[in-house]
Amino acid sequence: MCERDATIIGEPHEACLEPPTEPATYMHQPLSRSLDEIRLLKLRKEEHGPVHCEVEVFPLEQAPEYIALSYRWGPPSPSHDIFIADQRLKIRDILHACLLELREDVDTWLWIDQICIAQADTAERNHQVGMMSRIYSDATSVIVWLGDIPIASPEEVDRFNDKDLRSEDVVSLLENIYFTRLWIVQEILVARRIKIRINGNRCVTWNCLHLKGLPASPIWDLYVEPAAKYLLKISHGYHRSGQDHSMPLMDCIQNFRDSKCQDPRDKVYGFMGVVRVEDRIAVDYNKTVQGVFLDFINVVVNELTVSSSSTTLVCGYIYGLGLQMGIEEFLLKRLNPLLEDRLGDHRYEIVLTVGLEKANLVRRYDRWWFEYKSGRFFWFF
Incomplete structure (x- = not known):
């Protein structure tokens, strides 16, 4: 018999130990479509080690205050493990880097599509994607996570905010690959408030991009994609409360025709x-x-x-x-x-x-x- 307390067998000092148990794979709790339920997660505040979080289910209309995350998924490999109630869920590299940063100072509920939607469940994915605009518009704010960009390095300043932003910095922001992604269009347009995170806890607001604007020189057109400039322009109208600025579908196709997504059906959805x-x-x-x-x-x-x-x-x-x-x-x-x-x-x-x-x-x-x-x-x- 081989017991967990390392019973001695054979030669002295040789022990037979049971191998460590692998954590179970995280299984999403089913959502009620009739109640328009969503999952929200909260990060455990830690400085080291793997990411741990808790996930709970709420009807959208009764959900606590939460922040929605807007980011680009990036390639499927490499992937990383995070832990939800001691169960393991694999996420992509870009999101993992984001969570390592957010867990240091964000202690509210979060909605993150890669975690909060059971991606392999087509019926759930259909329903949740159909609710996306409500999810982002109901959020108290949206965090746009860009990662490292060449302004405000940690060696220069401890914090970076709207007053430090220059017109040239607006170009550096808008030329980030994030702004080539199609899904960010609705995530930005329907948001109540947007904070752009750069290089750690350095933040600027979306409204500040409007105020600073692009430098008054045609040369900057070479650096900023037309879709990013158009998004910056029309978002000002969308963010005026109480006004409906919905667009014809054909206008979206024309103005964001080069925006990218992984699933070709999302060029419409x-x-x-x-x-x-x-x-x-x-x-x-x-x-x-x-x-x-x-x-x-x-x-x-x-x-x-x-x-x-x-x-x-x-x-x-x-x-x-x-x-x-x-x-x-x-x-x-x-x-x-x-x-x-x-x-x-x-x-x-x-x-x-x-x-x-x-x-x-x-x-x-x-x-x-x-x-x-x-x-x-x-x-x-």
Whole structure:
């Protein structure tokens, strides 16, 4: 028998010890969709060792005050273990570095998507992503975590805040890779208050970026992405309380067309929190990428009432989105003539629905169709 108290067997001083028990993998407590429940976490204040936190479930409308985190996920490797009630959960490197920093001085509840959503549960992910704008707008504030950037190094000052920010520093902030990410658009636009953390506990507010602005020189345009500049511009209007600044979905596609995300379906789903009601699409990660692109076409096709001089530009945006989502180029080329027909001969008709008819034994190719009151129109080739 080999017992936990190291019973001696064989030669003297040889002991048989049970190997240490591996911590169990963290299992998310189920959420009630009817109550719009969310998970919140609180970090244990520690200076060394692995990150420990507690997680609790609350209905969103009854949740305690919390801060939402806005950050970029980064690559899946390397990953790190954190511990929730002695159970282990793996998170990505960028978030881990952020939590090591936040645990030193943030003692309130936090909402962090990578931890608070059971990412492998598609039904839960659908529901929680559909609630994202409410989650961020209900938060007392949003922390934008950028990590290390080349201003205000710890050797220079103990703290860094709005009064220390220069226009040149605004450029350094906006050229951070964080501002190339698509999901941050709605996270910033719907937030009540935003604090940007740089190099430790050094913080500046989002409003300060408006006040300082970009340096008055065209050369800075080479450093700052157009999406970041546009986000800075329109966020001022969004942050005025009591006003609805929801945008047409097509405007989001045009202005943030180069913003990046890991899941191609998020090129559409990532804007659902900031688009006007009539343009919203139900989030469903069970759908294929092609299915989500078709949902997008069904929403925007009746907005296509632009002049003929803009037809090529609008079709180009839709074509570009399709390429970024991984839609086959030959399918997109076959969609273009139908869009041009919609903007031309049928520009005054309401499109009832859009579909994609799959190839069969009789017909060699997939083909798009638009249905009007006057009938269904295909592009034949």
